[in-house]
Amino acid sequence: SFITANAADMKGRGVDVGLHSNNLNRNIKWTTDFIFNYNFSVTSKYFTDGSTSIATLLSDGDLLSPVIGKPLYAIAAYKWGGLDSEGNPQGYLDGKLSTDYKGLKAAALENGLKSGVFVYVGSATPNYFGSLLNRFTFKGISLSFNLRYKFGYFLRKPTFGYVGLAASGSGLDYYKSRWKKPGDENFTNVPSVTYPLDANRDTFFGYSDINVIKGDHIRLQFVNLSYTFLKHNKRLPFKSLQMYVNASNLGIVWRANTDHVDPDYANVIPNPKSFTLGVKANF
Numbered sequence: 001s002f003i004t005a006n007a008a009d010m011k012g013r014g015v016d017v018g019l020h021s022n023n024l025n026r027n028i029k030w031t032t033d034f035i036f037n038y039n040f041s042v043t044s045k046y047f048t049d050g051s052t053s054i055a056t057l058l059s060d061g062d063l064l065s066p067v068i069g070k071p072l073y074a075i076a077a078y079k080w081g082g083l084d085s086e087g088n089p090q091g092y093l094d095g096k097l098s099t100d101y102k103g104l105k106a107a108a109l110e111n112g113l114k115s116g117v118f119v120y121v122g123s124a125t126p127n128y129f130g131s132l133l134n135r136f137t138f139k140g141i142s143l144s145f146n147l148r149y150k151f152g153y154f155l156r157k158p159t160f161g162y163v164g165l166a167a168s169g170s171g172l173d174y175y176k177s178r179w180k181k182p183g184d185e186n187f188t189n190v191p192s193v194t195y196p197l198d199a200n201r202d203t204f205f206g207y208s209d210i211n212v213i214k215g216d217h218i219r220l221q222f223v224n225l226s227y228t229f230l231k232h233n234k235r236l237p238f239k240s241l242q243m244y245v246n247a248s249n250l251g252i253v254w255r256a257n258t259d260h261v262d263p264d265y266a267n268v269i270p271n272p273k274s275f276t277l278g279v280k281a282n283f
Contacts (some may be wrong), residue, residue: 010072012041029137040123041072060267063125067113071123075154077209078118080189087179087192089205092116101200106143106245121212127152128131131221140228145167146221147253150263157261162193166177214256215263222248238281246276 017036024030048070061075081090081097090097098104109118127224128151131211135144160171179185179192189210191201205211226244249271252262262270 008043009045010041011044011056012039012153012179014039017261027138028162029135031135033131033133033135035132036128037130038123038128039125040127041214043068061154064171067120070120071125073119073124075156075212076113076118077121077122077156077212078108078204078207079116080210082210083185083189083191085182085185086144087185088194089189089191089208091204099200099201101204103206103283105200119206119209121209122154123152125153126150126215140230142226142228143224145217145223148221149218151185151216153245154212155215155261155263155266156207157213158267159206159211161199161206163197163199163202202262213259213261216256217252217263218254219264220250220253222246223250238283242280242282244276244278246274246278248274248276 014057015036015038019032019034019036021031021032021034022029059075061073064072067074068191079092081092084090084097084099088099089192089199090099091101092098093100093104093107098128104117107115111117113120128149132149133144133149134146135142137143148258165171165175174190177188178190179188191205194201224244224246226242228242230240251274255261264270
């Protein structure tokens, strides 16, 4: 048999704003459409004993995080203590630096955010998002471009582990920056190579707060240029004819992170740039 019931309560608040402005209305016309959205939701009650579980908080922010007082989609991370003199990543267990990765995981599972082993970072979904569309026209020429923005959220950047490196060769760029000799811990956060390979060590490094970055960015969504020919000859079969060229998915124009990570496509292949040339007739 099945029981259908609410597992949690949530509360949220939000604002949606749409503004249109005529900035210039002469031979050259310039209009702007600005869309602003604010949305923030948190778990207010959770009807199980697992409200402090790290299972979803230590995800990539794509799972519901039922932690009271935190956003529905949130990111937490192991508190980073740097590399030791042998290149091992360090966390904090009972307030002291530790390389006991099994112990760190057990403490986090047992006491959640109260353990001090890992820390809450922030929302995994944008709190602020929207777009800015500008359109310029002069006689039959029209130029428009759209900027899309997302602010106020975090993501886990792609990292690597030595188990994955050995299995598939992934993470070679990180491997080049690894700890190699005493003193390197002052210049890199990439752990040293150890054998046998330790999956718990890899997991601790991958889910540490040094690998969480801001997702804030502004993207150029599209640029459209067109020219419209109006009908001046009664023998022509159309009322107007428009020729246009459109470029879309043009990429990021600004991002908060310095790791050159595209927040929309951190772990997947991004949509390719698209270019379209066409003709549109009105009869």
